[in-house]
Amino acid sequence: MKKTSPRSRPGMDRRTVLKGAAAVAAVGTAVTGFPAYLKAAGKPIKIGMPTILSGRVAILGESSVASAKNEIRKINEAGGIEGRMLELVTRDSRAKPDEAARMTRDLVNNEGCDIIIDAEASGASFAVNEVVRDMKQFCIHTNSETSSLTADPKNQVEWVFRSCRQGIHDAVGGGLVAAKVAKAKGLKRWATVSPDYAYGRANTAEFMEYVKLFAPETEVITETWPKLFQPDYTENVTALLNAQPDAVYSCLWGGDLVAFFDQASLYGLFDQFTAFAVNLGDYPVLTAIKSRPAGVYSGSRYHKDVPNTPENEAWYDNFMANSNVLPTNWAWQNAAAINFVAEALKKTGGDTDTMKMAEATSGLTINSPFGVDGTLTIREEDHTLVNYMVGYSKTIVDEPYVVDFDRTAWSEIYTHEAEWKKRNGYM
Amino acid sequence: MSLFIEFRRDLLIALVGLVVLIAIGLGIDHAWPRDFLTSIFAAALLAMSLNMLIGYTGLVSFGHAAFFALGGYIFGLLLQSPAFTGALGAGSVPVALVAAVIGTGVYSVVIGAICVRLTEIYFAFLTLAFQMFLYSVILSWVDLTGGDQGLMGGIPRPVFLGIDLADQYHRYVFCAVLFVACVMIMRIMTESPFGYTLRMIRDNATRAAFLGVNVTRVKLICFVVSSSIASVGGVILTLFTSGAYPEWAFWAQSGEAIFMIMLGGLNVFLGPVLGAVVLRILNDVVQMYTSHTEIVIGVVIMFVVLGLRRGILDFVKDWWVEKQQARLAAENRNGQE
Numbered sequence: 077m078k079k080t081s082p083r084s085r086p087g088m089d090r091r092t093v094l095k096g097a098a099a100v101a102a103v104g105t106a107v108t109g110f111p112a113y114l115k116a117a118g119k120p121i122k123i124g125m126p127t128i129l130s131g132r133v134a135i136l137g138e139s140s141v142a143s144a145k146n147e148i149r150k151i152n153e154a155g156g157i158e159g160r161m162l163e164l165v166t167r168d169s170r171a172k173p174d175e176a177a178r179m180t181r182d183l184v185n186n187e188g189c190d191i192i193i194d195a196e197a198s199g200a201s202f203a204v205n206e207v208v209r210d211m212k213q214f215c216i217h218t219n220s221e222t223s224s225l226t227a228d229p230k231n232q233v234e235w236v237f238r239s240c241r242q243g244i245h246d247a248v249g250g251g252l253v254a255a256k257v258a259k260a261k262g263l264k265r266w267a268t269v270s271p272d273y274a275y276g277r278a279n280t281a282e283f284m285e286y287v288k289l290f291a292p293e294t295e296v297i298t299e300t301w302p303k304l305f306q307p308d309y310t311e312n313v314t315a316l317l318n319a320q321p322d323a324v325y326s327c328l329w330g331g332d333l334v335a336f337f338d339q340a341s342l343y344g345l346f347d348q349f350t351a352f353a354v355n356l357g358d359y360p361v362l363t364a365i366k367s368r369p370a371g372v373y374s375g376s377r378y379h380k381d382v383p384n385t386p387e388n389e390a391w392y393d394n395f396m397a398n399s400n401v402l403p404t405n406w407a408w409q410n411a412a413a414i415n416f417v418a419e420a421l422k423k424t425g426g427d428t429d430t431m432k433m434a435e436a437t438s439g440l441t442i443n444s445p446f447g448v449d450g451t452l453t454i455r456e457e458d459h460t461l462v463n464y465m466v467g468y469s470k471t472i473v474d475e476p477y478v479v480d481f482d483r484t485a486w487s488e489i490y491t492h493e494a495e496w497k498k499r500n501g502y503m
Numbered sequence: 504m505s506l507f508i509e510f511r512r513d514l515l516i517a518l519v520g521l522v523v524l525i526a527i528g529l530g531i532d533h534a535w536p537r538d539f540l541t542s543i544f545a546a547a548l549l550a551m552s553l554n555m556l557i558g559y560t561g562l563v564s565f566g567h568a569a570f571f572a573l574g575g576y577i578f579g580l581l582l583q584s585p586a587f588t589g590a591l592g593a594g595s596v597p598v599a600l601v602a603a604v605i606g607t608g609v610y611s612v613v614i615g616a617i618c619v620r621l622t623e624i625y626f627a628f629l630t631l632a633f634q635m636f637l638y639s640v641i642l643s644w645v646d647l648t649g650g651d652q653g654l655m656g657g658i659p660r661p662v663f664l665g666i667d668l669a670d671q672y673h674r675y676v677f678c679a680v681l682f683v684a685c686v687m688i689m690r691i692m693t694e695s696p697f698g699y700t701l702r703m704i705r706d707n708a709t710r711a712a713f714l715g716v717n718v719t720r721v722k723l724i725c726f727v728v729s730s731s732i733a734s735v736g737g738v739i740l741t742l743f744t745s746g747a748y749p750e751w752a753f754w755a756q757s758g759e760a761i762f763m764i765m766l767g768g769l770n771v772f773l774g775p776v777l778g779a780v781v782l783r784i785l786n787d788v789v790q791m792y793t794s795h796t797e798i799v800i801g802v803v804i805m806f807v808v809l810g811l812r813r814g815i816l817d818f819v820k821d822w823w824v825e826k827q828q829a830r831l832a833a834e835n836r837n838g839q840e
Contacts, residue, residue, distance in 0.1 A: 130797070167790055173653055173748040174740060178542055182787065185534040199652045199748060206657050206745035210669070222652065230656035273642070274650040 120156075120163040121428060123148070123417065124183030125410075126176045126204060127195035127219075129168035132305055132331045135360050136406045140195040140219065141166050142399040143407035147414035149398065157418060158426035165189055169200055176200035180207045190428035193413050195219050195406065198275055202231070209233045214433040216413045219406050221246070222275060223282075226460040227502050235434035237459040239416055239452075240409035241466075243279050246354055246375055248492045249466035249484035251286020253373065254352055256482075258291045258323065263350055265297045267321035269312050269336070271328055272301035279327040283354070286492070287325075297321055305332060309339045316340075321349055329355035334364045341367040357469060359402040362477040372471045374478050377405035378446075382465050382481050387445035408446045412461070415442050416454060448486065462486065506691065513690050521683040528675040537675040539787075541743050543779050544682035548736030549756075550763035550775035551689055552729040557761070558769040559693055560725050561705030562619070565627045565757050566634030567733055569614075570607050572752035573637065574734025575741040578603040579654045580647070593663045603738050604731045611730030612723070619722040622708070631754060638752040653748035658741060668742060678739045685732045690772065692728060701725055766807055768814030777816055 125144060128137040141164070148162045156162060165187045169176035176196050183189040192215040194204040201220035208215040216237045217225060223244040225231055257263065268284065270276040280299070287294055298319040300312040316324060324345075328336050333355055340346065346369035354375030355361070362368065376382055380392035380403075391411070395403050420436035421428070439456035446452060448463050455462050463486060469478035497503045507514065528537045549571045556562040581587045581599040588595045618629045641648045649655050660668035668674045692698055700721055703711045712718050741747050750756065759782070760775075767778025785803060789796045811818045 130795075168796065170796075172750050173746070174744050174750065177744040177746075178538070179790070181534070181538045185538055199750075202649075202652050202655050203744055203746055203748065205655075209657060210745050224655070228656070274645060274652055 120161040121191070121421065121426070122163050122165055122187060122189040123191045123193055123414070124180070124187060124189030125164060125166045125193045125195050126169050126179040126183065126200070127166060128171045128197060128200075129166070130170050133171060133197065135401070136197075136219070136330065136404055137168070137195065139360075139399075139401050139404040139407040140410040142401050143395065143403065144193060144195075144410045144414050146395055146398050147411045147418075150394075151414070151418050157421045160426055162414075162418070169196060171197060171200055173200045173203035177203040177207045180204050180213075181211065184211055184213055191215070191417055191433070193218055193410065193417070195410055198222055201225060205231060205233065205236060208236055212430050214428070214430045214437075216416060216437075218409045218413045222278070224502075226458050227497060227500070229502060232458065235430045237416070237434075237437050237454050239413040239454065239461045241405065241464065242460060243275075243282060244493055244496055245462075245466050245489050247279070247282035247286050248489045250283050250352065250354055250375060250468060251290055252484055252488065253468040253482050254283070254287045254323075254325070255290030255294075257350065257373065258287065258294055261322075261350060263322040264294055265319075265321045265323075266294055267298045267300070267316050267319050267324050267349075268296065269300045269302065269309075269316060269324060269326045269328065271304050271332060273304055276301065276304075276327055279354070280325065283325055283327070283352075302328070302332070302336070307335070309336045312336070313340050313343050313345060316345060316349070317343060323350040323352065326351070326353045327355060328353070330361065331364075333361055337365045337369070338367065341369060346372060352468070355405075356471065357478055358404045359477075360404060362471070363402065368471060368473050368477070370471055370473050373468045374471055376465045376467050376469065376481070378403050378408045379469070379476070379478055379481075381476055382467075382469065382478075383445075383448065384481075385445065385450070387450065391445040412442075412444055412446055412452055412464075415444060416440060416452075448483070510691055510694070513694070514687065517683050517687045517690070520686075521679060524679045524683070525676055528679065529672060534671060537671060538743075539783070541675055541678050541739065543776075543783060544678050545736045545740040545743065546760075546763065546779040546783065547776040548682060548685055548739065549733050550760045550767070550779050551686065552732035552736070553757075553760045554764050554769065554775045555689060555693065555701075555725055555729040555732075557764060558774075559698060559701045559705060560722060562722065562726070563623070563627045563761075564618075564630040565754060565761075566630030566632070567730070567760060568754070568756035569630075569634035569637045569752050570611055570730035570733040571737040571740075571756065572641070572747065572749070573610060573737065574603045574607045575737030575747040575751060576641065576648065576654070577606045577734075578738045579658050579741045579747040582658050582660065583654060583656065588659055588661055593661055595659075595661045596663050596666075596668060600735075600738055603734050607734035607737075608727050608731040611727045615723045615726035615730070619719055619726055631757075634752060634754060634757060638749060638754075641749040641752055648749070651749055654741075654746045657745045660742070674742055678742065681735055681739060685735050686776075688728075689732060692725075693772065697721070697724075762804060765814055766804065768816030768818070768820070771814070771816035771820050774814050774816040778814065781815070 127140050128134060144164055148164055152161045165183060167179035167183060169179050180192060192208055192213055194201055194215055194217045196204055197219055201217050214235050216239050218240050221241050221243045223242050226238045268280050270280040284296055298315060300315040302309055302312050352373040356374035357377040357379060380389055416437060419440060419442045420433050423436040424432045437454055441451050441453040443450055444452040446464055451463060452461060453463050467481055467483040469481045471478055553564060553567040556564050578599050581602055582595060591598050614633045618626055621629055642650055666673050666677060668677060700716055704718055704721060708718050763778030763782055764775045766781055768774025785800055786796055789799045
């Protein structure tokens, strides 16, 4: 550090050689360092998937990859698309937006991917959205639930779609169920405990807005905002116990939700209040909670009984037989995306041209085990998924962990979604 | 004029470098080299400007990425404003670029005026504190910055002087020119008497003060210039990703820049560039085979730190100097005989 580098010998040779060596190294590695660059052109239809495979969210990213791979295996075993096989190439963005943007470019430019399945969460999905807009690359977002990604016209792109839940749909569904319960049980004083970042705040605001709309006598008496990945929730649990609300809402998710539930159970929180947790209903979360409380209202994520059809049961069994991770909300969303891609490819005759794929996908309805009546649709007007399962179940201690699914009718969701869009100036 | 004569050799090398970069970007019929190099331009400007503080002045800043992010945000926010692009039309991009650099410069004058009075760990922690302050502002000012989702909806880039930054070739050449221009500015600064004053302060600030150097002022100038250059890196990354994200202002981004400097070399001007290239290639190649990138990168850094005990170019430079000295000594011995 303290070493001096005086210009004792203005040796032109030395400096020139150093610069030359650096330049040669850079150019050399640029040309030879990437075998994939040379092997870019391939016969199979390549699907690129930037996602999160490290950190606390990795469990969701891994289930996304497992699910997409499983669907691709099924399609390939059935002969592929026009005789061409599908191939999945994944990249770990570590949830960093600029890394996701770079990885997406890399998947297209370096790996020669024809289609992008954006399995990123929140922030990074907005970065991918801009990259595929810029590169004019067909893309389906599969994990970001932030409503504005497809609802806000400034984010809409002609060749970009979304095949996953949307915050506003769950908020309407959750609000309706919560209002029903609130009226039946007389739950007037509400508290919230949600992660302190854009998704947590927006989701909680939307949920409580609809609870109040459907049950006007309710009021929020306290809000507590733990940090993302916070290890200790004592202060939040204490705040809730001090406020003594009738009901609690949380949109904590993944490991945070598990940690919160385990710690809150020690204080007997769930014996005192009625709790609603939109992200509770995922298998890895439900199985990871040590003392699973009964009677908590859990938002629909993925469950083999929701919908309770032989097709969904068969999909679950097939997934479990072919993967070493548990199915999650991200898993069904990515499976659906691969099915949409396959169906669109069938319509274009295997042509991956961006505009042809966009035309084939817009307004597309497919048969799917995850749909309300066995079908899922990517809506033409805003390129987003509709007709999936929205509603709330109640937890029980043992398998199947959740029961009594209360499904929200899509007609109700459409009405309130349209009003919400108008209020936000999206239409 | 004398500046041109004094640095004619460096200017010539810079010009040749620029021609080579443009030739690579335009000559190879593939987007990958352009993408790879554009991301290197951004990362290298961050690392090289940080090395002006660390390597040349002895100020280890942990908060340098704040200026990188600020540049990107100012540039992106201005271009996203219909009033701004409406009023300036074709001049929007150059004005936004200048505003990003000047805006960051002004911010860094305020931060620098407080920080450069301190040294060592106190300086490092204060810069870190200001970086986390900016990070918190970006996260909480959701209406302006989009919070943790960053600038959404793309960055409009009105065509100016026939340059269309929505076109990948134009964008690449524009970024390459920015990069080389900034490198040249840093070169002139570090090789001028001012640069030697920086080294003097690094080696013995007290002695420098006794020689009549206004240590605080010199440090502040260096702090402001390096921050402004970091902001150009942010502008390049904003153009590349069509957005700006709060992660750029997180301490880990500064940490990555320090890694690049450690990896490439502290005492060689282009060391941080090599560090940026190596780190990026490592990241991308490892990504192709496994998602455990951090373990592999960690092992490589451990090898460099424990094995070479300095950056790669520092090692090469020392080896070269030793070899030259050995040759001279041998010649002297032969001459005596």
